[in-house]
Each structure stands twice: as structure tokens, then as C-alpha cells.
Amino acid sequence: MRIPVVCAGSIAVCCVLASQLSAGRAxxxxxxxxxPSEIVVVGDTIPVSLTGLPGDAxxxxxxxxxxxxxxxxxxxxVPVPAETFQGNIGPDLRGVGGRLGEAQIRLRVVDQSxxxxxxxxxxxxxxxxxxxxxxxxxxxPVLSASAIEDVVAYLVSLKQ
Amino acid sequence: xxxxxPSAIETAAGIAAxxxxxxxxxxxxxxxxxxxxxxxxxxxxxxxxxxxxxxxSKATQALQADxxxxxxxxxxxxxxxxxxxxxxxxxxxxxxxxxxxxVSMKGVAAGYPKVDxxxxxxxxxxxxxxKCLVEHQHAPPLAYESQDLLSLTAYLSVQSRGLPRDxxxxxxxxxYFNSGRTFFTTRQGxxxxxxxxxxxxxxxxxxxxxxxxxxxxxxxPGYRLEWQxxxxxxxxxxxxxxxxxxxxxxxxxxxxxxxxxxxxxxxKDLPLESPGVRR
Numbered sequence: 001m002r003i004p005v006v007c008a009g010s011i012a013v014c015c016v017l018a019s020q021l022s023a024g025r026a027x028x029x030x031x032x033x034x035x036p037s038e039i040v041v042v043g044d045t046i047p048v049s050l051t052g053l054p055g056d057a058x059x060x061x062x063x064x065x066x067x068x069x070x071x072x073x074x075x076x077x078v079p080v081p082a083e084t085f086q087g088n089i090g091p092d093l094r095g096v097g098g099r100l101g102e103a104q105i106r107l108r109v110v111d112q113s114x115x116x117x118x119x120x121x122x123x124x125x126x127x128x129x130x131x132x133x134x135x136x137x138x139x140x141p142v143l144s145a146s147a148i149e150d151v152v153a154y155l156v157s158l159k160q
Numbered sequence: 161x162x163x164x165x166p167s168a169i170e171t172a173a174g175i176a177a178x179x180x181x182x183x184x185x186x187x188x189x190x191x192x193x194x195x196x197x198x199x200x201x202x203x204x205x206x207x208x209x210x211x212x213x214x215x216x217s218k219a220t221q222a223l224q225a226d227x228x229x230x231x232x233x234x235x236x237x238x239x240x241x242x243x244x245x246x247x248x249x250x251x252x253x254x255x256x257x258x259x260x261x262x263v264s265m266k267g268v269a270a271g272y273p274k275v276d277x278x279x280x281x282x283x284x285x286x287x288x289x290x291k292c293l294v295e296h297q298h299a300p301p302l303a304y305e306s307q308d309l310l311s312l313t314a315y316l317s318v319q320s321r322g323l324p325r326d327x328x329x330x331x332x333x334x335x336y337f338n339s340g341r342t343f344f345t346t347r348q349g350x351x352x353x354x355x356x357x358x359x360x361x362x363x364x365x366x367x368x369x370x371x372x373x374x375x376x377x378x379x380x381p382g383y384r385l386e387w388q389x390x391x392x393x394x395x396x397x398x399x400x401x402x403x404x405x406x407x408x409x410x411x412x413x414x415x416x417x418x419x420x421x422x423x424x425x426x427x428k429d430l431p432l433e434s435p436g437v438r439r
Contacts, residue, residue, distance in 0.1 A: 056227060073368065075366055075367065075369045081196050084369075085368050085369035086366075086368070087365070087366050087367050087368050088365055088366045089362055089365045089366070089367060099348065101406070113352075120353065120361070120362065122350070122351035122352050123352055128347070130347075130348075130350060130352055131346060131347060131348045131406075131407065132348040132406045132407045133348075133349055133407070134350065134401075134402075134403065134405050134406055134407055134408065135352050135407070136347065137349075137350040137405050140350070142350055142351070142405075154352075
């Protein structure tokens with residue numbers, strides 16, 4: 001168990017990490033959490049929140065920017081001028097909340113390959129059909145259900 | 161923006177395009193069986209191979225171009241000294257068998273990895289150096305990333321600087337080549353990306369502060385400014401594995417050496433540029 005080491009600095013961080021990790025552990029059997037295996041896709045959307053609750057856009061923004069968590073700027077641009085060297089492999093996310101609805105954005109963050117099998121965008125909430133995953137990430141989605149909802153809330157807020 | 165997002169319907173309608181992309185990426189899918197039957201020569205490689213240094217900033221290019229400023233030259237100088245140092249139980253030096261490296265080792269590194277006829281194993285230049293140490297000098301092998309092995313590797317690479325790659329991929333090398341190609345084209349890691357998706361499909365794109373190159377290997381071993389030291393090709397490969405959150409293989413692991421062979425073939429006639437300098 002790595003949690004005690006990670007937590008050496010801060011109890012608060014510890015709680016967040018612990019809850020993310022356990023939610024992340026596939027969310028299997030967690031009341032109210034939709035596990036990666038339980039995702040229901042309707043057209044090009046996932047209509048239902050993975051936590052049953054709305055996400056928090058402020059937390060979502062932090063996840064998108066953090067290189068150790070979402071690391072989305074490695075491929076995308078967002079309207080945060082202080083972040084230099086934003087990537088351009090994926091589309092610019094400025095205005096994405098105007099182009100796409102919440103349920104559409106959710107599917108794209110969960111697993112873009114359901115729409116485009118050849119996509120470069122990593123699946124952020126999927127645990128199967130992956131090869132040679134590093135031991136410490138095996139069986140875990142990149143983001144927890146609540147982190148996905150936070151990211152979705154932030155992207156929905158990017159109206160222009 | 162490199163790829164437009166197709167709707168589900170467009171995706172279904174454009175299945176031919178998807179098949180094409182699958183075949184380029186070598187993704188397990190519709191064309192998998194076809195790829196497996198491909199002759200080695202049929203695999204894709206960049207139409208116009210480009211040295212890694214050409215994707216670096218002007219300042220980094222200048223650093224590499226000037227032997228007086230290129231920090232990697234310190235290892236080359238060290239390697240030159242080691243070449244003549246007696247080693248092992250028999251106190252034999254490399255020069256004792258091979259003489260002047262600028263003559264005997266010219267073009268040698270460009271031919272690696274190579275199958276060892278005695279054992280059938282695929283050896284990269286590091287493994288070949290260690291084979292000499294163990295078998296001919298009765299010395300212990302040098303550890304990967306040790307200063308001595310890096311120095312000898314850099315010294316040998318410089319003897320091929322400016323010369324084109326010349327690796328064999330048929331006969332006993334064919335199986336290694338195929339497994340290297342599979343490694344290159346298979347999506348891997350928690351982020352589910354293949355080498356080819358970055359180094360074939362996204363060349364020139366920005367990945368944060370990096371410009372994605374063709375992933376050519378001719379600059380390695382190389383001095384990476386981020387590391388503040390010279391590193392082997394396998395150290396560079398491990399950084400890419402880490403980036404996609406895939407298993408980070410051991411230095412010298414057979415999978416990376418097979419991948420090295422595929423990458424060397426992929427460079428076609430591209431001249432070696434080691435010792436490189438990178439961001």
C-alpha cells in the first residue's frame with residue numbers, strides 16, 4: 001500500500017488521494033459510482049453522471065492543468081495564458097462547451113476510442129483492452145469517476 | 161489541431177479510412193492478419209527520414225554541431241582513453257585486438273544491432289562491447305549507464321558519424337525485426353498509445369514543449385539537457401515508456417534491443433549523428 005508514503009506531508013491530500021484511489025479501483029461495487037465496465041453509451045454521449053452528482057469546475061480546471069493528473073495540456077490548448085507550451089495534437093478546447101453538450105464531453109473524456117478507434121486521445125476511464133500497463137497503474141483508470149465529473153464540469157464552462 | 165473529431169455516423173461511414181489508419185498504426189483489428197503476413201520490407205517507414213537534431217532548437221543544434229562545445233564529447237574523449245587501457249584477467253586492451261579504432265571501428269556501430277552467429281542472440285553495441293570484455297578480456301561486463309560503458313559506446317558511435325545505417329533484417333534477424341515492429345506499432349500503457357502514433361503520425365506536432373520527431377536513434381547515446389548527462393538509447397526509450405505509463409523495461413532487455421533493430425531499419429540511409437544533444 002503506497003498511500004502512507006504519499007500522505008507523509010498532508011492528511012488532507014491523503015484523504016483526497018485515498019478516496020480517488022478507491023473510487024478509481026474500478027468503482028466496482030461502490031454505491032452511486034458507475035464503474036468503467038458499467039458505462040452506458042447512448043449515441044455519442046454518456047448521459048448519466050458517473051458519480052450521480054454534478055462535478056466541480058474549479059477542481060476540474062486544476063486536474064486538466066496538473067501534469068501528474070490530467071496532463072491534458074500535453075495535447076490540448078485551454079484559455080489559461082499563464083500555461084506556456086500547450087500542445088496541439090488534439091483540438092483546441094477553447095469553446096468546447098459551446099460546441100459539445102455535457103453528455104458528449106463525458107464520453108470523449110471517458111473513452112474517445114468509442115467514436116474514433118484510431119484516436120490518439122487516451123481513454124481516461126477505461127481499464128480493459130490495454131497492453132503492457134505499468135504495474136502501479138494496472139486495473140486503474142487514469143482518472144477517478146469524481147475527477148471525470150470535475151473535468152467535464154470545467155470543459156462545459158469553456159463556452160468560448 | 162491535427163485530427164478532426166468524426167461523429168459516430170461519419171466513423172461508421174468512413175470505415176475504409178479507419179481500416180487504412182489501423183493498418184498504419186498496426187492496431188489489432190481488421191488488418192492485423194494482413195500485417196502479420198507482410199514481408200519485413202513491406203513495413204512503413206518515414207518517406208523522408210530526418211535526423212532527430214533537426215527537430216531541436218537552434219541553440220541545441222549549435223551545441224551539437226560544435227565538438228568543442230558539445231558536452232557529450234567528454235564521454236567520447238573518455239572512451240578514447242579507455243580503448244587503450246588494459247582490462248580484465250588477461251590485461252588486454254580493446255586496442256590490443258582492434259588497433260586504431262578510427263580505422264577498425266569505422267562504420268561498425270552503424271551495423272548494430274546484429275545477430276551473434278555463435279548464440280543467435282541479437283546484440284546491440286553495448287552488448288557487443290560486453291561480449292568482448294567477458295570473452296576476450298576476461299573482465300566483468302560493464303553495467304548499463306555506467307560511465308565506462310557510456311564512454312565506450314559514445315566513442316564507437318563517433319566512428320560511424322555521418323555514415324548511413326546498415327542493419328540486416330533478414331535471415332536470423334527477421335524474427336527480431338518483426339517483434340520490434342510489433343512493439344513499435346502496438347498501443348501500450350495506461351495511456352494506450354503506440355510509438356507509431358507519435359513518431360509516424362504526429363511528427364512536427366507539439367507535445368507540451370517538445371516537437372515530436374520521427375523517433376530516430378542516430379543521435380544516441382546522447383546528452384540530454386534535462387538529464388545533465390549522457391544517456392543510452394535505452395534510457396531514452398524508457399522515458400517514452402514512462403510517458404505512456406507502460407511497463408518500463410530493463411536496460412538491455414531483449415524487447416528494447418529488437419525495437420532498436422526495427423528503429424535502425426526505419427532510419428534507412430539516415431547518417432548517424434551521435435553524440436547527439438537533446439532538450
